[in-house]
Amino acid sequence: MNITQEKIDRLTFLKKLGLSGASLMAVYCGVTMTSCTNEGDIAGPLPTGGITFDLTAAANAALNTKGGYVVDRTNNIVVAYTSDGTYVAVTLICSHEGQKQITYATNKFYCTAHGATFDNSGKGTNSNGSAGLKTYTVTKNGSILTVS
Ligand code: FES
Missing domain, CATH: 2.102.10.10 (Rieske [2Fe-2S] iron-sulphur domain)
Incomplete structure:
Protein backbone atom coordinates (compact mmCIF):
# COMPACT_ATOMS: atom_id res chain seq x y z
CA MET A 1 0.00 0.00 0.00
CA ASN A 2 1.45 3.38 -0.90
CA ILE A 3 1.03 6.64 1.05
CA THR A 4 -1.83 7.93 -1.12
CA GLN A 5 -3.82 4.77 -0.62
CA GLU A 6 -3.21 4.93 3.12
CA LYS A 7 -4.62 8.49 3.30
CA ILE A 8 -7.69 7.52 1.31
CA ASP A 9 -8.28 4.53 3.50
CA ARG A 10 -7.98 6.68 6.64
CA LEU A 11 -10.49 9.19 5.28
CA THR A 12 -12.84 6.42 4.23
CA PHE A 13 -12.54 4.92 7.70
CA LEU A 14 -13.44 8.23 9.37
CA LYS A 15 -16.41 8.66 7.06
CA LYS A 16 -17.63 5.23 8.04
CA LEU A 17 -17.59 6.38 11.65
CA GLY A 18 -20.32 8.80 10.68
CA LEU A 19 -18.21 11.94 10.65
CA SER A 20 -18.77 14.50 7.95
CA GLY A 21 -18.02 18.10 7.04
CA ALA A 22 -16.02 20.15 9.53
CA SER A 23 -15.99 17.46 12.20
CA LEU A 24 -14.55 15.00 9.73
CA MET A 25 -11.77 17.36 8.68
CA ALA A 26 -11.02 18.26 12.31
CA VAL A 27 -10.45 14.61 13.14
CA TYR A 28 -8.79 13.78 9.84
CA CYS A 29 -6.35 16.68 9.97
CA GLY A 30 -5.74 16.07 13.65
CA VAL A 31 -4.31 12.63 12.92
CA THR A 32 -1.33 14.22 11.20
CA MET A 33 -1.09 17.72 9.84
CA THR A 34 0.69 16.47 6.73
CA SER A 35 -2.52 14.71 5.78
CA CYS A 36 -4.11 18.12 5.18
CA THR A 37 -1.80 18.86 2.28
CA ASN A 38 -2.07 17.03 -0.99
CA GLU A 39 1.60 16.76 -1.86
CA GLY A 40 0.76 16.20 -5.52
CA ASP A 41 -0.98 19.56 -5.73
CA ILE A 42 1.84 21.81 -4.59
CA ALA A 43 2.89 24.17 -7.34
CA GLY A 44 6.28 23.14 -8.56
CA PRO A 45 8.70 24.30 -11.23
CA LEU A 46 7.57 24.23 -14.83
CA PRO A 47 9.35 22.09 -17.44
CA THR A 48 12.71 23.40 -18.67
CA GLY A 49 12.13 25.91 -21.43
CA GLY A 50 8.71 26.81 -20.08
S1 FES B 1 -10.09 29.94 -1.38
FE1 FES B 1 -10.03 28.03 -0.39
S2 FES B 1 -8.99 26.72 -1.78
FE2 FES B 1 -9.02 28.67 -2.75
Missing part, protein backbone atom coordinates in the same frame (compact mmCIF):
# COMPACT_ATOMS: atom_id res chain seq x y z
CA ILE A 51 5.22 26.39 -21.44
CA THR A 52 4.27 28.17 -24.65
CA PHE A 53 0.93 29.66 -25.64
CA ASP A 54 0.34 30.54 -29.30
CA LEU A 55 -1.84 33.64 -29.34
CA THR A 56 -3.11 32.74 -32.82
CA ALA A 57 -4.54 29.43 -31.57
CA ALA A 58 -8.29 29.35 -30.97
CA ALA A 59 -7.76 27.82 -27.53
CA ASN A 60 -5.81 30.90 -26.48
CA ALA A 61 -8.08 33.51 -28.08
CA ALA A 62 -9.02 34.89 -24.64
CA LEU A 63 -5.44 36.12 -24.26
CA ASN A 64 -5.95 38.62 -27.06
CA THR A 65 -8.50 40.60 -25.06
CA LYS A 66 -7.60 42.60 -21.97
CA GLY A 67 -9.15 40.88 -18.96
CA GLY A 68 -9.09 37.50 -20.68
CA TYR A 69 -7.40 34.42 -19.27
CA VAL A 70 -6.58 30.82 -20.11
CA VAL A 71 -6.29 27.87 -17.73
CA ASP A 72 -3.74 25.16 -18.50
CA ARG A 73 -4.80 22.20 -16.37
CA THR A 74 -1.95 20.05 -17.65
CA ASN A 75 0.65 22.34 -16.11
CA ASN A 76 -1.59 23.90 -13.42
CA ILE A 77 -1.13 27.48 -14.55
CA VAL A 78 -3.42 30.42 -15.26
CA VAL A 79 -2.32 33.05 -17.78
CA ALA A 80 -4.10 36.38 -17.90
CA TYR A 81 -3.96 39.52 -20.02
CA THR A 82 -4.33 42.42 -17.63
CA SER A 83 -6.19 45.66 -18.24
CA ASP A 84 -2.86 47.49 -18.56
CA GLY A 85 -1.78 45.19 -21.38
CA THR A 86 0.67 42.91 -19.61
CA TYR A 87 0.63 39.15 -19.40
CA VAL A 88 0.81 37.50 -15.98
CA ALA A 89 0.83 33.85 -14.98
CA VAL A 90 0.20 32.17 -11.65
CA THR A 91 -0.34 28.67 -10.38
CA LEU A 92 -3.81 27.19 -10.74
CA ILE A 93 -3.44 25.76 -7.25
CA CYS A 94 -4.85 28.00 -4.55
CA SER A 95 -2.63 28.61 -1.53
CA HIS A 96 -5.64 28.48 0.79
CA GLU A 97 -6.58 24.80 0.61
CA GLY A 98 -4.99 23.62 -2.61
CA GLN A 99 -8.07 23.67 -4.81
CA LYS A 100 -7.35 24.04 -8.52
CA GLN A 101 -9.95 26.75 -8.95
CA ILE A 102 -8.09 29.96 -9.69
CA THR A 103 -9.83 32.16 -12.24
CA TYR A 104 -9.30 35.74 -13.37
CA ALA A 105 -11.69 38.69 -13.51
CA THR A 106 -11.59 42.46 -13.16
CA ASN A 107 -7.83 42.60 -12.83
CA LYS A 108 -7.46 40.04 -10.07
CA PHE A 109 -7.09 36.32 -9.58
CA TYR A 110 -9.94 34.69 -7.70
CA CYS A 111 -10.45 31.23 -6.22
CA THR A 112 -13.98 29.97 -6.68
CA ALA A 113 -13.63 27.52 -3.79
CA HIS A 114 -13.74 29.96 -0.85
CA GLY A 115 -13.24 33.38 -2.41
CA ALA A 116 -9.52 33.99 -2.00
CA THR A 117 -8.39 36.98 -4.06
CA PHE A 118 -4.96 37.92 -5.38
CA ASP A 119 -3.65 40.91 -7.28
CA ASN A 120 -1.76 40.70 -10.57
CA SER A 121 1.50 40.10 -8.72
CA GLY A 122 0.05 37.10 -6.85
CA LYS A 123 -0.20 38.96 -3.56
CA GLY A 124 -3.21 37.95 -1.49
CA THR A 125 -5.81 40.66 -1.04
CA ASN A 126 -8.11 39.02 1.51
CA SER A 127 -7.74 36.61 4.42
CA ASN A 128 -8.18 33.40 2.42
CA GLY A 129 -5.60 34.63 -0.06
CA SER A 130 -3.10 35.83 2.53
CA ALA A 131 -0.44 33.28 1.49
CA GLY A 132 -0.42 34.63 -2.07
CA LEU A 133 0.00 32.71 -5.30
CA LYS A 134 3.14 31.42 -6.95
CA THR A 135 3.81 33.53 -10.03
CA TYR A 136 5.71 32.75 -13.19
CA THR A 137 7.65 34.83 -15.68
CA VAL A 138 5.87 35.51 -18.97
CA THR A 139 7.77 36.58 -22.07
CA LYS A 140 6.26 37.43 -25.45
CA ASN A 141 7.98 36.85 -28.75
CA GLY A 142 5.71 37.68 -31.65
CA SER A 143 2.54 35.70 -31.11
CA ILE A 144 4.13 33.24 -28.70
CA LEU A 145 3.96 33.59 -24.93
CA THR A 146 6.37 31.59 -22.86
CA VAL A 147 5.62 30.96 -19.20
CA SER A 148 8.62 29.87 -17.16
Whole structure:
Protein backbone atom coordinates (compact mmCIF):
# COMPACT_ATOMS: atom_id res chain seq x y z
CA MET A 1 0.00 0.00 0.00
CA ASN A 2 1.45 3.38 -0.90
CA ILE A 3 1.03 6.64 1.05
CA THR A 4 -1.83 7.93 -1.12
CA GLN A 5 -3.82 4.77 -0.62
CA GLU A 6 -3.21 4.93 3.12
CA LYS A 7 -4.62 8.49 3.30
CA ILE A 8 -7.69 7.52 1.31
CA ASP A 9 -8.28 4.53 3.50
CA ARG A 10 -7.98 6.68 6.64
CA LEU A 11 -10.49 9.19 5.28
CA THR A 12 -12.84 6.42 4.23
CA PHE A 13 -12.54 4.92 7.70
CA LEU A 14 -13.44 8.23 9.37
CA LYS A 15 -16.41 8.66 7.06
CA LYS A 16 -17.63 5.23 8.04
CA LEU A 17 -17.59 6.38 11.65
CA GLY A 18 -20.32 8.80 10.68
CA LEU A 19 -18.21 11.94 10.65
CA SER A 20 -18.77 14.50 7.95
CA GLY A 21 -18.02 18.10 7.04
CA ALA A 22 -16.02 20.15 9.53
CA SER A 23 -15.99 17.46 12.20
CA LEU A 24 -14.55 15.00 9.73
CA MET A 25 -11.77 17.36 8.68
CA ALA A 26 -11.02 18.26 12.31
CA VAL A 27 -10.45 14.61 13.14
CA TYR A 28 -8.79 13.78 9.84
CA CYS A 29 -6.35 16.68 9.97
CA GLY A 30 -5.74 16.07 13.65
CA VAL A 31 -4.31 12.63 12.92
CA THR A 32 -1.33 14.22 11.20
CA MET A 33 -1.09 17.72 9.84
CA THR A 34 0.69 16.47 6.73
CA SER A 35 -2.52 14.71 5.78
CA CYS A 36 -4.11 18.12 5.18
CA THR A 37 -1.80 18.86 2.28
CA ASN A 38 -2.07 17.03 -0.99
CA GLU A 39 1.60 16.76 -1.86
CA GLY A 40 0.76 16.20 -5.52
CA ASP A 41 -0.98 19.56 -5.73
CA ILE A 42 1.84 21.81 -4.59
CA ALA A 43 2.89 24.17 -7.34
CA GLY A 44 6.28 23.14 -8.56
CA PRO A 45 8.70 24.30 -11.23
CA LEU A 46 7.57 24.23 -14.83
CA PRO A 47 9.35 22.09 -17.44
CA THR A 48 12.71 23.40 -18.67
CA GLY A 49 12.13 25.91 -21.43
CA GLY A 50 8.71 26.81 -20.08
CA ILE A 51 5.22 26.39 -21.44
CA THR A 52 4.27 28.17 -24.65
CA PHE A 53 0.93 29.66 -25.64
CA ASP A 54 0.34 30.54 -29.30
CA LEU A 55 -1.84 33.64 -29.34
CA THR A 56 -3.11 32.74 -32.82
CA ALA A 57 -4.54 29.43 -31.57
CA ALA A 58 -8.29 29.35 -30.97
CA ALA A 59 -7.76 27.82 -27.53
CA ASN A 60 -5.81 30.90 -26.48
CA ALA A 61 -8.08 33.51 -28.08
CA ALA A 62 -9.02 34.89 -24.64
CA LEU A 63 -5.44 36.12 -24.26
CA ASN A 64 -5.95 38.62 -27.06
CA THR A 65 -8.50 40.60 -25.06
CA LYS A 66 -7.60 42.60 -21.97
CA GLY A 67 -9.15 40.88 -18.96
CA GLY A 68 -9.09 37.50 -20.68
CA TYR A 69 -7.40 34.42 -19.27
CA VAL A 70 -6.58 30.82 -20.11
CA VAL A 71 -6.29 27.87 -17.73
CA ASP A 72 -3.74 25.16 -18.50
CA ARG A 73 -4.80 22.20 -16.37
CA THR A 74 -1.95 20.05 -17.65
CA ASN A 75 0.65 22.34 -16.11
CA ASN A 76 -1.59 23.90 -13.42
CA ILE A 77 -1.13 27.48 -14.55
CA VAL A 78 -3.42 30.42 -15.26
CA VAL A 79 -2.32 33.05 -17.78
CA ALA A 80 -4.10 36.38 -17.90
CA TYR A 81 -3.96 39.52 -20.02
CA THR A 82 -4.33 42.42 -17.63
CA SER A 83 -6.19 45.66 -18.24
CA ASP A 84 -2.86 47.49 -18.56
CA GLY A 85 -1.78 45.19 -21.38
CA THR A 86 0.67 42.91 -19.61
CA TYR A 87 0.63 39.15 -19.40
CA VAL A 88 0.81 37.50 -15.98
CA ALA A 89 0.83 33.85 -14.98
CA VAL A 90 0.20 32.17 -11.65
CA THR A 91 -0.34 28.67 -10.38
CA LEU A 92 -3.81 27.19 -10.74
CA ILE A 93 -3.44 25.76 -7.25
CA CYS A 94 -4.85 28.00 -4.55
CA SER A 95 -2.63 28.61 -1.53
CA HIS A 96 -5.64 28.48 0.79
CA GLU A 97 -6.58 24.80 0.61
CA GLY A 98 -4.99 23.62 -2.61
CA GLN A 99 -8.07 23.67 -4.81
CA LYS A 100 -7.35 24.04 -8.52
CA GLN A 101 -9.95 26.75 -8.95
CA ILE A 102 -8.09 29.96 -9.69
CA THR A 103 -9.83 32.16 -12.24
CA TYR A 104 -9.30 35.74 -13.37
CA ALA A 105 -11.69 38.69 -13.51
CA THR A 106 -11.59 42.46 -13.16
CA ASN A 107 -7.83 42.60 -12.83
CA LYS A 108 -7.46 40.04 -10.07
CA PHE A 109 -7.09 36.32 -9.58
CA TYR A 110 -9.94 34.69 -7.70
CA CYS A 111 -10.45 31.23 -6.22
CA THR A 112 -13.98 29.97 -6.68
CA ALA A 113 -13.63 27.52 -3.79
CA HIS A 114 -13.74 29.96 -0.85
CA GLY A 115 -13.24 33.38 -2.41
CA ALA A 116 -9.52 33.99 -2.00
CA THR A 117 -8.39 36.98 -4.06
CA PHE A 118 -4.96 37.92 -5.38
CA ASP A 119 -3.65 40.91 -7.28
CA ASN A 120 -1.76 40.70 -10.57
CA SER A 121 1.50 40.10 -8.72
CA GLY A 122 0.05 37.10 -6.85
CA LYS A 123 -0.20 38.96 -3.56
CA GLY A 124 -3.21 37.95 -1.49
CA THR A 125 -5.81 40.66 -1.04
CA ASN A 126 -8.11 39.02 1.51
CA SER A 127 -7.74 36.61 4.42
CA ASN A 128 -8.18 33.40 2.42
CA GLY A 129 -5.60 34.63 -0.06
CA SER A 130 -3.10 35.83 2.53
CA ALA A 131 -0.44 33.28 1.49
CA GLY A 132 -0.42 34.63 -2.07
CA LEU A 133 0.00 32.71 -5.30
CA LYS A 134 3.14 31.42 -6.95
CA THR A 135 3.81 33.53 -10.03
CA TYR A 136 5.71 32.75 -13.19
CA THR A 137 7.65 34.83 -15.68
CA VAL A 138 5.87 35.51 -18.97
CA THR A 139 7.77 36.58 -22.07
CA LYS A 140 6.26 37.43 -25.45
CA ASN A 141 7.98 36.85 -28.75
CA GLY A 142 5.71 37.68 -31.65
CA SER A 143 2.54 35.70 -31.11
CA ILE A 144 4.13 33.24 -28.70
CA LEU A 145 3.96 33.59 -24.93
CA THR A 146 6.37 31.59 -22.86
CA VAL A 147 5.62 30.96 -19.20
CA SER A 148 8.62 29.87 -17.16
S1 FES B 1 -8.99 26.72 -1.78
FE1 FES B 1 -9.02 28.67 -2.75
S2 FES B 1 -10.09 29.94 -1.38
FE2 FES B 1 -10.03 28.03 -0.39
